[in-house]
Amino acid sequence: MSHKTRAHKEPLLRMVKRDDISPRRAWVYRGIAFILALITGGLLILALGHNPAYVYRDMVIGAWGSPTVIRETIKLAVPLLITAIALSVAFKMKFWNIGGEGQILAGAVAAGYFGFFTAQYFPKPVLVILMMLAGMLAGGLYGLIPAIFKAKWKTNETLFTLMLNYIALAFIKYLMNGPWKSPGSSFPKMPMIGSDVRLTQFFGVHWGWILALVLVVAAWFYFNKTKHGYEIAIVGESEDTARYAGINVKRVIMRTMFISGALCGLVGMLQFAGADFTITEGTAGGVGFTAITVAWLAMMNPFGMLVVAIFIAMLERGANTIQTIYKIPGSAADLLIGIILFFMLGCEFFIRYRLIIRGKEPKDTNSAADDAERSPEAVDSARTTPELSAIAGKEPKNA
């Protein structure tokens, strides 16, 4: 069913799916891809007339060199991490929530309503809880809209959630120019919130970072140890299987997207009350998009997302530093992030597949040849798929 007939010349390069690869080998591949990406970026820096080694070093120092910059880096990582977790909830279900930006903004607006207008009525703890709940509810509902249409009519969610981003953005602009405009300001902008609304800081960063760490563990638990997590995985794998197993697919889609949107809404609230202290067009600032790549690179593993989010935050922060030192435009961060992500995306292929060059293939392409390459602990002959043995059986005749 899967093998190509060899009526004509064998292709120069041929790929074979690896049935298993040791985690160590996979990480070596990722390491190589990462170094190649740094070299590519380095060539660009070289072309601009700077020494790549120094520039990279100063980027790292710019992100971790002093307590002040460390706090800035963490501040960038928090929204990225929570949003990545939020989106991965939906991605596990193969629901493409590209609407993180919009859901963040919806959360910020709902939190902003309480932050701007009800600060005088509530003591701070109550106010903060109200803002959290409002932000999560708004983000969740904003995420629920495309989910309802997806569940009922299979409306394309990628494009739907994408469009909702810009509707939320236009709504923020409307609030900035009209009803929520800062009194006495000639610029269209919202007022700043006072210290009675701002989130308490621990070690110089608002408590969002603690929440983010808690969410990492909670998300891992949710994905791997709960009935919800199981249902999400099954629906993502095959809706028919899920239906056959008695799972209410529509309900799972809607519930999952509500959770995904609610966590994004939480990010909006944190950005508003913890980081920016106001709402602007830049409150989401591309986090909803960057977080998609964070979740994907970490292969939806919450602990992996922690590492990737901190890394991306480091690049963004470090780009600011090299802008001041070397006059390299700050957009270099986006460029570098893009290059690194391209390489990481490409390297996954080499982890999943093995390339065989014409004439160089081992005589016996059955799984034994594979096994020899693998480290002993990864060998598990029970996992040899029937497909593979079928190929192995056919091989001598065709070749």
Add this chain to the structure above:
Amino acid sequence: MLDVATSLTIAAVLAGTPLLLGALGEILTEKSGNLNLGVEGMMFMGAITGLIGSYSYEQAMLAAGMTPTGLMSALIALLVSFIAGAFGALIYAFLTVSLRANQNVTGLVLTIFGTGFGNFFGEYFGLKAGGYVAVSAVTKAAFAPVHIPVLSDLPVVGQLLFSYNWMVYFALALAVIMAWFLMRTRVGLNLRAVGEDPAAADAAGISVTRYRYLATVIGGGICGIGGMYMSMVTTSGVWVHGCVSGYGWLAVALVIFATWSPLRGILMAVIFGGLMIMRMYVSIPGLPVQIYDMIPYAATILVLIITSVRQNKEHAMPAGTGYNYFREER
């Protein structure tokens, strides 16, 4: 009243053209089964390279003691922006078709990369040129409205139909050619087959890989030209930081709004362009201007919903779009 309508239409056509170009590129791409969400990135790449291409040409000619011509400058911008967009699309095609990376993620990374690319080189060359990059009057004239004897002087009609810059006519011609190519040629039919059902196309002997590569790369080049329109016409040959922001996504929206048809794309681009600049021409009492900005996106969502509810296959995204094709996992 007629004056307002005329000037609104003209402004709508001018604002809609880059969207039409971006959408045409994306239609070609999606017809092959690749959902490239990197339109914005490719437009950014085309915008900056087109501008820098013209700028460098002018500088080189002046340095050599010759006078740059508008025609050459425009041609260079066209070619360079096409190559830049195609290069972005080539990265995408290599990752998704050959290396089987996820299409959504790869497209988004291309958008991040292209946005960085555009703004980075915009700032970089701006610093080098001592403030900002801007092309000279010669190139600006090449992108100014054309004047066709007699036709352009006709009352109203002359203004409405014969008073645009050459890129508007270029985009129109491209839309017509693409419609003809997709619906009336064998290669176009093959391409649509690849997008609708790659397995069937493969079985019929059509190379899915070749079609996807070519359509994606050429489509990306067209998106790049759309970006060049932004930097050469919309901002009149001056690099403005983030000048393409949002337009690439509007182009993606336009693809849906035009229900994957190049010809409907022409009309819808004018409507989209109109919706974008309407706030400057028409004011509806009680409706804040920012709410106007929502209309193109809300309308797109409406189209998405209607096509999915009606399950209209003809006006829907090609069935194979968004999924990579693995022959051995068929």
